[in-house]
Amino acid sequence: VLGNFYGEFVKYGGNDGNSLGIVLTPRHITNLMCDLIEINESDYVLDPCCGSGGFLIAAMNRMLEQATNKDKEEQIKQEQLHGIELQQKLFSIATTNMILRGDGKSNLKRDDIFHVNKKPYAEKITKALINPPYSQGKIKNLSHLSEISFIRETLSLMKSGAKLAAIVPQSTMTGGNKNEEKNYKREILENNSLETVITLNKETFYGVGVNPCIAVFTAGVPQDDKKRVNFVNFSDDGYVVRKHIGLVGDGTEKSKKEYLLNVLNDYEDADTKFLVKSPITWEDEWLHSFFYYNEDIPTDEEFEKTIADYLSFEFDMKLHGRGYLFDDETE
Numbered sequence: 154v155l156g157n158f159y160g161e162f163v164k165y166g167g168n169d170g171n172s173l174g175i176v177l178t179p180r181h182i183t184n185l186m187c188d189l190i191e192i193n194e195s196d197y198v199l200d201p202c203c204g205s206g207g208f209l210i211a212a213m214n215r216m217l218e219q220a221t222n223k224d225k226e227e228q229i230k231q232e233q234l235h236g237i238e239l240q241q242k243l244f245s246i247a248t249t250n251m252i253l254r255g256d257g258k259s260n261l262k263r264d265d266i267f268h269v270n271k272k273p274y275a276e277k278i279t280k281a282l283i284n285p286p287y288s289q290g291k292i293k294n295l296s297h298l299s300e301i302s303f304i305r306e307t308l309s310l311m312k313s314g315a316k317l318a319a320i321v322p323q324s325t326m327t328g329g330n331k332n333e334e335k336n337y338k339r340e341i342l343e344n345n346s347l348e349t350v351i352t353l354n355k356e357t358f359y360g361v362g363v364n365p366c367i368a369v370f371t372a373g374v375p376q377d378d379k380k381r382v383n384f385v386n387f388s389d390d391g392y393v394v395r396k397h398i399g400l401v402g403d404g405t406e407k408s409k410k411e412y413l414l415n416v417l418n419d420y421e422d423a424d425t426k427f428l429v430k431s432p433i434t435w436e437d438e439w440l441h442s443f444f445y446y447n448e449d450i451p452t453d454e455e456f457e458k459t460i461a462d463y464l465s466f467e468f469d470m471k472l473h474g475r476g477y478l479f480d481d482e483t484e
Contacts, residue, residue: 177204177205177207177284178207178208178284178320179357179358179400180207180211181392181402181406181410182320182353182357182367183207183208183210183211183282184211184215185367185410185413186208186211186282186318186320186367187211187212187215187282187318188410188414189318189349189351189367189369189414189417190280190282190316190317190318190369191316192212192215192216192280193215193216193219194216194217194219194220194221194225194229195279196212196216196233196279196280197232197233197235197277197278197279197280198212198216198233198234198235198278198279198280198281198282199235199236199237199274199278199280199281199282199307199310199311200212200235200236200237200281200282200283201236201237201266201269201281201283201303201306201307201310202237202238202239202266202283202284202285202286202303203236203237203238203243203247203261204238204243204246204247204284205243205246205247205250206236206246206247206248206250206251206261208282208283208284209234209236209247209251209282210250210251210254211282212234212280212282213229213230213234213254216229216233217229232260234251234260235260235261235262235274235278236260236261236262237261237262237263237264237265237266237269238261238262238263238264239263239264239265239266241263244261244263247261248261266303266306266307266310267306269310271309271310274310274311275309275310275311275312276312277312278310278311278312278315279311279312279314279315279316280315280316280317281307281310281311281315281316281317281318282317282318282319283303283304283307283317283318283319283320284319284320284321285300285303285304285319285321286298286303287300287321287322287363299325299333299334299337300319300321300322300325301321301325301328301334301337301338301341302333302334302337303319304317304319304321304325304337304341304368304370305337305340305341307319308341308344308345308370308372308373309344309372311372311373312372312373313372313373313374314371314372314373314374315371315372315373316348316369316370316371316372317369317370317371317372318367318368318369319367319368319369319370320353320365320366320367321365321366321368322363322364322365322366323352323364323365323366323440324364325366325368326350326366326368326438326439326440327438327439327440328435328436328438335435335436338435338439339435341370341435342375342376342433342434342435343375343376344373344375345370345371345372345373345374345375345376346370346371346374346375346376346377346380347368347369347370347376347382347433347439348369348370348371348382348383349367349368349369349382349383349384349385349417350366350367350368350369350382350383350384350385350439350440350441351366351367351368351385351387351413352366352384352385352386352387352388352440352441352442353365353366353367353387353388353390354387354388354389354390354392355388356392356393356394356400357390357392357400359394359399359400360399366440368439376433378432378434379432380432381430381431381432382430382431382432382433382439383417383428383429383430384428384429384430384431384439384440384441384443384444384445385413385416385417385427385428385441386426386427386428386441386442386445387409387413387427389409390406390409390410390413391403391404391405391406391407391408391409391410392406416428425445425446425447426445426447428441429441429444429445429446431444467479
């Protein structure tokens with residue numbers, strides 16, 4: 154009860170990290186990410202930008218549900234949860250949060266992901282969850298703090314074959330316009346594998362203005378050129394914004410999440426509007442919208458509307474003196 158109260162207190166208390174470029178992840182997303190990488194009671198879990206500890210709490214709850222005895226529960230709490238946080242305020246929040254959840258011995262460390270001693274983590278971490286600080290890489294001389302750089306660094310803190318789930322702005326998956334970010338994508342594929350990218354509801358971080366996606370990676374296994382990556386459009390996730398309340402489920406959220414997981418596990422089929430599978434290169438945009446193609450045959454009404462829209466556009470351009478755009482320059 155105290156833990157739940159504290160979580161709500163942090164949300165509304167002005168210490169949620171927004172001023173630090175940190176956006177806290179909604180609970181239904183932290184739970185989804187735990188499901189995507191199938192966290193279990195034997196895993197060693199890392200969040201290298203742990204913020205208020207939301208990911209570690211979600212992982213701990215899932216692991217404790219699977220624990221078969223008290224000794225295993227204590228081992229999970231004392232040895233199998235690891236967090237790194239640079240900001241002192243957020244580190245204090247995370248520590249308090251974990252204590253109030255019944256875990257006062259988590260391996261939380263106030264440190265910098267880019268300078269922490271990697272060896273202790275790389276020898277044990279099997280799963281990682283990350284919501285890196287957003288927009289840090291846009292600041293002059295801080296391009297190494299881009300979201301894709303945080304992903305690359307986290308993968309280097311994990312055992313070979315370990316799974317990482319990261320929630321980042323969709324722009325992270327395009328590589329942006331900076332050569333550094335594109336090089337990070339290339340380096341990631343040279344040493345690791347991309348498994349899945351899920352485009353999320355644009356209101357997931359309601360009020361923040363971020364269009365997010367979840368990317369799932371396998372650490373230490375270079376990308377196979379022929380490997381087909383899952384690209385999912387999960388923008389319709391069953392969550393809507395209600396006035397004066399915020400983001401809430403509309404009653405379909407559980408069934409839609411179940412469908413997503415079933416599709417990714419090949420238990421159900423999906424059309425290309427929902428899922429596209431494709432090999433990738435580091436130069437591609439790692440998003441469903443990049444690989445999606447509409448395989449539906451247009452109806453007569455859709456065809457007529459398209460022609461009408463084109464003719465209206467052509468008429469408008471000629472009316473405004475831009476008829477040259479439609480001149481036939483072929484010989």
